[in-house]
Amino acid sequence: MEVTRTNFNELLDDISNAIKQASFIAFDAEFTGLEDTKQGHALPFDTPEERYTKLRKGSLDFLVLQFGLCTFKYDNKKKRHIAQPFNFYVFPKPYSRQAPDRRFMCQSSSIDFLVSQGFDFNKVFCEGIPYLTPTQENTLKDTIEQKHLLHAQFSSPAFTSPHGQDIGPNKGPIAIPDDQKSFINGIVDQISIFMEKSEEESLNLPVCNGFQRKLIYQTVRNKFSAVHLEAKKGEKKDRYICVTKISGEEEMKMREGAKQAAERAEIDDAVGFSKVVRMLSQSGKLLVGHNMLLDVMHTINQFHFPLPEEYEDFKSMTKCIFPKLVDTKLMAQTHPFKDHIPVSVLGDLHKTLSFKPFELAEVEFPKGYTNYNDNDKYHEAGYDAFVTGLCFASMKNFLGSFQKPPKDFVSPSSPLVEPFMNKLFLMRNFEVPYMNLNGADLTANRDHVFHMTFPKDWKSNDISNLFSAHGNVQIFWLDDTTALVALYKKENSKSAYDDLQVQKSNFTIQKYKDFLSSSNGEKNK
Amino acid sequence: MEVTRTNFNELLDDISNAIKQASFIAFDAEFTGLEDTKQGHALPFDTPEERYTKLRKGSLDFLVLQFGLCTFKYDNKKKRHIAQPFNFYVFPKPYSRQAPDRRFMCQSSSIDFLVSQGFDFNKVFCEGIPYLTPTQENTLKDTIEQKHLLHAQFSSPAFTSPHGQDIGPNKGPIAIPDDQKSFINGIVDQISIFMEKSEEESLNLPVCNGFQRKLIYQTVRNKFSAVHLEAKKGEKKDRYICVTKISGEEEMKMREGAKQAAERAEIDDAVGFSKVVRMLSQSGKLLVGHNMLLDVMHTINQFHFPLPEEYEDFKSMTKCIFPKLVDTKLMAQTHPFKDHIPVSVLGDLHKTLSFKPFELAEVEFPKGYTNYNDNDKYHEAGYDAFVTGLCFASMKNFLGSFQKPPKDFVSPSSPLVEPFMNKLFLMRNFEVPYMNLNGADLTANRDHVFHMTFPKDWKSNDISNLFSAHGNVQIFWLDDTTALVALYKKENSKSAYDDLQVQKSNFTIQKYKDFLSSSNGEKNK
Ligand SMILES: Nc1nc2c(ncn2[C@@H]2O[C@H](COP(=O)(O)OP(=O)(O)O)[C@@H](O)[C@H]2O)c(=O)[nH]1
Ligand SMILES: Nc1nc2c(ncn2[C@@H]2O[C@H](COP(=O)(O)OP(=O)(O)O)[C@@H](O)[C@H]2O)c(=O)[nH]1
Structure with missing residues (x-):
């Protein structure tokens, strides 16, 4: 299922249900780049801590553009998994002037790789789902609430009192500067005529700047009680005020309330894809990835919290946000899989698991979801997430074949999976194959x-x-x-x-x- | 004329001729972003030097993705300009493993703006013309020449002498490690059989790593005289060696020569769009831009030389690379234009210049070039370059109306244009409207x-x-x-x-x- 800003809100319930019902969930992300070598290359002798530090400094300025999620639930009767794959396009389009205008890095070779795989950059930039971290969301909400408070104050009687100035510089109206007086008087005349003679419901004032709008608000609120003012954007994004006749205080409050509710809803929309990541986190479900360290780091950093400087803090933060992680690349390179799996690249792994001694898990797709069984789309995040989950399902079942008596099906929460839990594969690392989120890392002798x-x-x-x-x-x-x-x-x-x-x-x-x-x-x- | 990597080489002569014949040339660039605010905002009270420093630190990590160029030549008989607009898509696709893999920055709001204007990111990433600075080009050429030298040495008799080792560690062959011996012997047997019995022209050896290829080169060159070896790339970009039968030393030299020539040509291709910038520079022609400071900075930095830290060095470097620059935004905001031009945004300027007291210069397009007279495509770099040139042509003619007797046509090299020469407009700057490349900058009092x-x-x-x-x-x-x-x-x-x-x-x-x-x-x- 392709998900863009166009159908995101519509699908949110389906996504939430799929997550709730899943027995495990696979994911994968596509980035604008991998490594900024200014920060020093990853080295084969890095300790997990050194590797974390390098990736944190050198990789997080790149952006996740596509996020693949595939939920798997087991159908006991049919003895097969039901998979719901979602392929999210995400992009931090600044939704308003207050919203963060993110700068991000790209790596030419990664961009080149993505286009060669048919990745659609126009789509992601046009229709990508926005997102906000909880901190960004709260800051925006605060700004809006403060603005609402301020406006409430401005339209209150205290504000119009002649002693307003005594309350402190923040509380009083601004004096109308001499060069603005004739402009404001003109506006007042225009509104007077509109109120008395016009049959129209509303009047658009001329385009003017923020300071002039402020002067208009305070003057008009003071002089007219039966009008409502609202800033609007013209064709060329220039701003003007629209004046509407209202019946009185009651309607005014209603209109103000509606305007404020709309502003809050706008922020809620801007939280966008972060909602999915929050759902994933809150579900506490097992999350599966293939070579997932960078995916995990980016997902937390881009949608949740900036990654901490200290490696130990990263470990505890990750366990807190995603309590159960399994990396299929690490599984494939570990006993008892390693002897049967010559190459652990996702595509090769998938092929290898299709033959003896393995047996590929059977998967079915509900109506409306791409049938990825017949559709090989490597490097589309949704497809890669599906294949990752499929590999996991097949490998965990393989562990059952060593049981006495052998078992066809191994549950993702089986103790057999436990040895792989919360260990993230470390690329090109000598003798320290993984980062261990559950406790101390392995150490290796580097005397040679x-x-x-x-x-x-x-x-x-x-x-x-x-x-x-x-x-x-x-x-x-x-x-x-x-x-x-x-x-x-x-x-x-x-x-x-x-x-x-x-x-x-x-x-x-x-x-x-x-x-x-x-x-x-x-x-x- | 749209120019991508597909038709670039084909059009290079046309571009060169258009530049040579031009009486002036207008240009414009589209970037992935404008300003990284980490470096401190541009301020209205910045001196030109402060502004330069901020832009250099905060803007150069963004990339030029589209470069518009429009040459103008005057047809004396028809009394009109002939314009040749080119709209170049440029992208630093790394053409080989040795080539630089550029990291660059994007700004979400700029990307959003470009897609909203219909900019085609898929096209630029797929078909963008590559480029190299002279320094990058030279480094690559050196690498290639050194490799050729090394290979020549390896295949020379000195190399195969048993005393090779005495000449120093760099000169001798590598000893074949024990674990590689059976692999290499197998290869030698395979080639022997191929040479004696096969009717095929060539033989593909199995995929192997760089070290193994090196061992194959040195062993095979030593044992067989009638073969030629060449590394090739397989479907999955894995590398193997192709063995071809040759008639003798002569054919060997020819084939080696051809291979080396191909490698040199590959670098020449990679220089790509930089050739156009070099032509522009070497032409010494008048270059016109609209609000061109960032365009000039990016063009030099991306295609020529990294911008120097010192402002004075930037001024001399710019004058050396582009000796004649005119900024139409500065003209529009300067006497005698300013009183007639309320808004100097390119689109508004164009409109204003269509009416009295101005007269829009007449322009004609040769066959094969987009007729931009009928096609309003703001924010396509080629179109913006055309409009910029059109505005310049019209404004310079306006200067003729103050002459006694009035003149319809003012040459771009007329002394009337001189006051605007090499002054680059400074955006949102108080009282210091331009950067002066010709000498000392204006200073302004900031006591208030x-x-x-x-x-x-x-x-x-x-x-x-x-x-x-x-x-x-x-x-x-x-x-x-x-x-x-x-x-x-x-x-x-x-x-x-x-x-x-x-x-x-x-x-x-x-x-x-x-x-x-x-x-x-x-x-x-
Ligand atoms: N006094 C007063 N000022 C307002 C009101 N609404 C907005 N402003 C201020 O007027 C200026 C212009 O606001 P607005 O037209 O909504 O456009 P904005 O620039 O997008 O906020 C800003 O400084 C606002 O804080 C209001 O109801 N009363
Ligand atoms: N001795 C020898 N070494 C070569 C020759 N050509 C390439 N090599 C080396 O063999 C290794 C593999 O080269 P090649 O197969 O061309 O692939 P590359 O890795 O793209 O350069 C590199 O270390 C080259 O420097 C040759 O003609 N003779």
């Missing part, structure tokens, strides 16, 4: 890793030759003149280091942990 | 301007009431608790300041120049 600097014309084989007496190495280039080098044979760490320490002439070698502490020192400067 | 801080609940009238004894004020909010306040009656500057100095309880007041020096101090921390 060195940081090297060397002349600009060096190539990979210059480096490998240096180490040749100590076995093969893996090289991770940092830039033209620096690299991290890891020995395959860890037992040679000490001998290699001692050897090269002596040899060094046009290069330097440093233990990885010494490099980290010195470069952290630099960063904190 | 104050910086104030106050409690969060203050509104504009709290501030104006404070100053009421000294006349009206204009207020420029900086944030919730600070504002700049300017007196209308400059002669009251001293009395107002002295008065409020004494009164102040819950607010502070500071002279603008003191505020600047203290806040500059903060920024430089």
Whole structure:
């Protein structure tokens, strides 16, 4: 189901019901970019904490443009899942002058990738659903309520009292400046004639600026009791005041009330997609993603709260917002799956799970929902969410085959799934495959890793030759003149280091942990 | 004429000719955003230098997505201009793994504005013309040349000598690691069979990684003389080597030469739209823009050189790249135009110039070019460039009406245009209407301007009431608790300041120049 600002409100109940009835929910997001390398590349030897810090600084300025959600509920009789996939287009169109006008980053290669997959940028920019974080929503609500209060005050008798000025600078009317007097008098005359002679219901005053509108409000409210004023926008977005005849105080209140209610409803609309994320959070349901760390970070940051600086705070915030997360990429790379799954890229995983020893879970789609069984649309977030959920359903069932007696169906809340709970896959990381939201992270020894600097014309084989007496190495280039080098044979760490320490002439070698502490020192400067 | 990567190379000669024949050229650009407010808002009291610094820090991360160019040449017989408008879509698609993968900023409201004007983002992202600055181009060329040198070396006899290792780590072949030996032997066998028995012209080796490809290159070159190797990309962008039978050394050189030429041509293609900007610069022609400061800054920064930190360097760089610039918005707001032109927004200016005392210049379009006379497409860069040029043509002719005897036609190089030369309009700036590239900038007295801080609940009238004894004020909010306040009656500057100095309880007041020096101090921390 494609969801844009056009049909979002209409579908909100369906979405809410689908979430409530789900036994688990899969999701996926598409971004305007992945990594701003100014912040330092992710490295294979990063601790989970270092990785978090780099992603937080280097990835959050990119934007989620598409959010795929697929709810799965199990039909016990038919022995199959009912899946409801939603493909949301989201975009922070500033809905009013007070609303935040977000700046965001794009990465050319990501944009290029998305268009090559048929992503429709015109649609997302035109019809994307807006959103506000709770903080943005509250700020806007406060602004509106203060404005309403202020206007109530302006139209109250206290305001029109000649002693108004004594109450303090905030309370009194503004003196009409000399150069505005004839303009305001003209307006008053125009309204007098309209009230006495015109048969029209309403009168549009000439376009004027905010200060002039303010003067008009205070003067007219003071002089006429049977009129209602409302700012309107003309064709060219220029603003003017519309004057309407009313029967009296009663109708005035009603009209003011209606106007204020409309303003509140406008903010409610602007909360938009954040409502879905709030529902997800409040449901407490199991959320499944594939390689989901960035998705989780963006979802919280864009729709909930700015991510905290401290890694431990991020862990507790995430557990609080999404208490149950499972990452299918981590599952695929872990026992007992890993031996049967050569490549864990989503498309390959899907294929692998279609054959023995696995059995793809059966899925059915209610009417009105895209039948993704027959429609391969990789990199459409809704489809990717569906495939992720399908892979999860199939993999968890596979865990049942080791039971005695074997079970066909494993519930998502089964203890068999527990070992995978709240562990988020870490991309390209050596020996620390996941971030553990449930407690302390794994640690890994990095004694076999060195940081090297060397002349600009060096190539990979210059480096490998240096180490040749100590076995093969893996090289991770940092830039033209620096690299991290890891020995395959860890037992040679000490001998290699001692050897090269002596040899060094046009290069330097440093233990990885010494490099980290010195470069952290630099960063904190 | 719409120009995308599809027809760009084809049109390059036409564009070059149009530029060469032009008597002046108008241009306009569309950006992904205008201002990153993190860097501090542009203020009405900014000096040109302060404005430059703010724009440089706050605007250059946005991207030019569309560049409109319209050349005008005068047909003396027909007494009208021939205009050739080009509407270029540009996008920095990374053309290879070595090419820069640009990160850029977008502003939601600008994106929203562009889609509301019908801007086609899918088209620009898919078919945008790429570009490289001269520095990027040179870096890429160096990389390629170094690679070619290296490969030449690898296939030379020196390389295959057993003493290769003595020449230094960079020069020798890599030892084949144990775990790669059987893979490489397999490849050698495969090629032997292919060379002896196969009737096919070429053989595709299995997909393998860069290190394996390197080993294959060095081994195969060493063992076979009648083969040519070339890396190719498979469907899924995975890389494999294609082996072709060749007649001998001669054909080998030819094929290598062809491959290298293709790689050089690829870079030349990637220079793309920068070629047009280089032509513009080299033409030395008069360039006309409407409110062109940001356009000029972006054009230089995106296609030529990163803008310098120092304002004076920017001025000289700009004069060197674009020696003759005229801004129609500045003209419209300057004597003798200003009295006849109430609104200088491009569309309004165009309308105003269609009536007495002005006379719209006549323009004709060659075949194949959009007839913009009948097609109002505001905010398409090509159209805006055309209208800008049209307004310039009409305004310069108007200057002729004051001559004795009056002249219908004024040449763009006439001394009458000279007073407007190299002065770039400054938006929303008080009393310093332009940046002067020809010399020192105007200065303005800011003694009547104050910086104030106050409690969060203050509104504009709290501030104006404070100053009421000294006349009206204009207020420029900086944030919730600070504002700049300017007196209308400059002669009251001293009395107002002295008065409020004494009164102040819950607010502070500071002279603008003191505020600047203290806040500059903060920024430089
Ligand atoms: N005195 C008074 N001022 C108002 C009232 N409504 C709006 N204003 C002020 O008048 C100015 C123009 O408001 P409006 O025409 O609604 O357009 P806005 O600029 O979009 O808020 C703002 O400074 C408002 O705070 C009102 O009922 N009474
Ligand atoms: N010895 C040798 N190495 C090459 C040659 N061509 C490319 N290489 C190296 O082999 C590796 C793979 O190159 P290639 O297959 O062209 O793919 P690339 O990764 O896109 O450069 C790179 O490290 C190249 O520098 C060659 O002719 N001889």
